[in-house]
Amino acid sequence: MKLDGEIFLSEIRQKRVMDKRGHSLGTLMDLSVRAGESFPLVEGFLVARGKERFLLPWEEVEVLNRELLLCRSNEGNGYPPPPTEGIYAFRDLMDKQIVDINGAKVVRVNDVKVKEMKGELTIIAVDVGFRGLLRRMGVKRRLGRYWKGLVSSIPYRLIGWQYIQPLEPSINHLVLKLSKEQTVHLHPSELAEILTQIPAENQDALLDSMDIDKIADTIPEMDDKNQVALVERMTTEKAADILEAMSPDDAADILGDLSDKKAEEIIEEMEEEDAQEVKDLLQHEEDSAGGLMTTEYFAVTPFTTVAETFSQLRTELEDVETINDIYVIDEGERLMGSLTLRELFLRNGEDKVAQFMHRRLIFLTPESDGMEAARMMAKFNLLSLPVVDKEKRLLGIITVDDILEFLLPSVKKRKRF
């Protein structure tokens, strides 16, 4: 055991490095870190002797504690100079901002905790709290025994490495699969909030760690300005992949705000079908029914049975915006009626939908404005509204979440008015 228990990096900074024969090799300035299986591992110690700098590998270390670092005898020669590439704990991690995934916010690293695990010196947590700050300032060292008494009322704020997402691109690859799984637990609107708080280059780094579907859910939750800036920076291919994964109304909103050149490039790159859907939606004014609607609705023909409807639902589940309202259309895509999922459950399997669907239809045209849609939804207690053209062909549906966003943009996207 080279290290007894756990130790904070602030406690070993500038400590003497000696070999077993008592020769002083220098002072400990920094630690070189590399990615491990789950947590980052300390490869070696950056030691300074006068103007000289060299890297002392962890294998050579015999004892590490709050007083000094003891290593095998070598006269301090033959240790390689430290590579400038690579990650160093004090230079690249300490005092930098990171994302606390559990708390869904951006915090600053005050101190770093390490522990010897399976023979390797491992970074296990970061301290973002006031205790860490005091410790960095040397208060712990000076107070000695009285430290515990002073800080007992100050709670620990340690975050395990698996719950953080570093922001420096250089550190990004230290964060492994484990943390990627953690970002999965964050709600898209929380991720969006975090993204808007960090500068551009860190945003790109954070996105690199997320999968396409997650990104597709997150970007619509950001405010317009940040959204547009983010997408403009992306490569056309990546942007196209992401927009394809989004629901077409969200994709259309973003494309509408982009520069014409970028928008055209992305639409070119997208899959034919998705591109067409988005282009259709883009024809409408942003705040009209046409601009608010999505084309991903679920519909059946009048003579479909209840049982057939259920199996169709199962296959189309992934691709539709909502299954609460089921629309009935004829071969010409004209709207004939609607029914709710609840009503479907109450019927027998062989009943045909035409027998019990609602025929008296409430609908909008693409030119109707958003407020009218909101009023209709409120009046008729609906969760979605169909949008039809002059020939009563079903073009799309407006869902209640889009109306809420339309009515309360300041709440949803923290825009300031």
Next chain:
Amino acid sequence: MVLPLKRGLKRVGLFLAILGPGFITSTADNDAGGIATYAVAGAQEGYGMLWALLLITLSLGVIQEMSARMGLVTGQGLGGLIREKFGVKTTVFAMGLLLFANLFVTISNFSGVAASLEIFHIPRYVSVPLAAALILRLIMKGSYRSIEKIFLLFALFYFSYVVSGFLAKPVWGEVWKGFVPAFRFSSPGYLALFIAFVGTTITPWMQFYLQSSVVDKRLTEEDLPSSTLEVYIGAFFTDFIDFFIIVATAATLFKSGVRVESASQAALALKPLAGPYCMALFSFGLLNASILAASILPLSTAYALCDAFGWESGLDRKFREAPLFFSLAIATTLIGAAAVLVPGLDLMKVMLYSQTTNGVLLPFILVFMLLIVNDKTIMGKHTNGWVRNLVAWATAVSLIVMTILLLYFSLLGRGL
């Protein structure tokens, strides 16, 4: 497809949306202390200091632009950047000094509120608590946007000095002569005044507030051109106002050889010389400036410390989301106001402490800023080009020299 006209209007709209941080910070620079300096300059030297205004405008613009750029590119306040580059101990040192420096400036501004209303016979025990309550309500209830709009309104009221200036009936032929540089440094009063002039222009709190405002407003790299424009317009506007302050006192007090030592004395002295309206406008200007600065100083403290130590901050947040941010702002406001109400407060001493702490802190802040803005790992491609660096370092060095001289003079008691 967007029509060219629509694009043009869109650009103007975009610029107006960005207008705020630079403009407000520069304007607030004309706080009670600043106005006092300019008023005294006009009374003592007539139009002889006007040429210095041009220099000041340029240096203000240069320094502010760097602050704004740092905020836009990194998304962090100056406190946070100092922490990242220089570590905890340096940060604690700087923040400690800033805390006190800002406190003294807050006190002098509440004192400005008291003095300006005492001219109208409103006792300070009424005016100061009222002002403090107003400021607290603003900070707690407002969103970034609404507070910014109110500050911009305050900024507009500075036009009262323009009117004052005209009411003082200056002889314009003489005014323009003041723009000819005249280095009358042999006169000790002139030198001291010149140094104070320059020293009042750039203060540490401004840099923290500006950068944090830009971040709080969620501006990004793309806003860089508009932001730069806004910063320079702010610098120009503030010195435009200063011009009129000097004109107002020069045309009246200097001509009549009246000596004054503070802004409120200057206002009072204007009455017999230029009429009660001139005095009223001048006093109103002082009140306006003092309240604006007294609102911004606590915010500057709160922003700086929260950025440096990683605490939640932001005017859009609710109290419980960012408790330390609001507590710091509230505490600074209350202590600042309370200090003014303590009987026997020696305002001169407060100003001295203020000048001293700010004077000690400023060189460090300027050097920190210059080191940070040239650091590629922080600023990426937005570091200073060599021309900018030349101007910036020259400005910084002259400011530092001026500040050291100012400290020397004030500590040796050879004040204004």
